[in-house]
Amino acid sequence: xxxxxxxxxxxxxxxxxxxxxxxxxxxxxxxxxxxxxxxxxxxxxxxxxxxxxxxxxxxxxxxxxxxxxxxxxxxxxxxxxxxxxxxxxxxxxxxxxxxxxxxxxx
Numbered sequence: 870x871x872x873x874x875x876x877x878x879x880x881x882x883x884x885x886x887x888x889x890x891x892x893x894x895x896x897x898x899x900x901x902x903x904x905x906x907x908x909x910x911x912x913x914x915x916x917x918x919x920x921x922x923x924x925x926x927x928x929x930x931x932x933x934x935x936x937x938x939x940x941x942x943x944x945x946x947x948x949x950x951x952x953x954x955x956x957x958x959x960x961x962x963x964x965x966x967x968x969x970x971x972x973x974x975x
Contacts, residue, residue: 893947895967899975902930904937911955913962917943917969926952926964931972940975 900919906912915935917925928948934941948966955961 894944894970895947896944897942897971898944900941900943902934902936902939902941904935905954908954913952913954913964916964917941917945917967924964925967928966928968930969934972934974942973942975943969944971945969 898919900917903916903918905914905916908914913926915927915930917927919925925945925947927945945967948968950966951963952966953961953963
């Protein structure tokens, strides 16, 4: 019985660690924040732009970081959803949603 409990506990622990070390986590990269137009008027709102010009849509961003062109060091987790800007069409820009886990001004 003790062996069963040990095996089940170990399996649950290892399963929970997979969320901590996910391949969708990006840690401590330099980026900049840009304002790509008001979402109310078909813009994209705030975007996170990495050094390779890859753009992401943060799911939430503190007011203190809402400065166009602000350089930041950021860690984030890619979410499974896509943000489509403006009126939905085949030409609408789409960005992967991310959850910021840590962000600092540079």
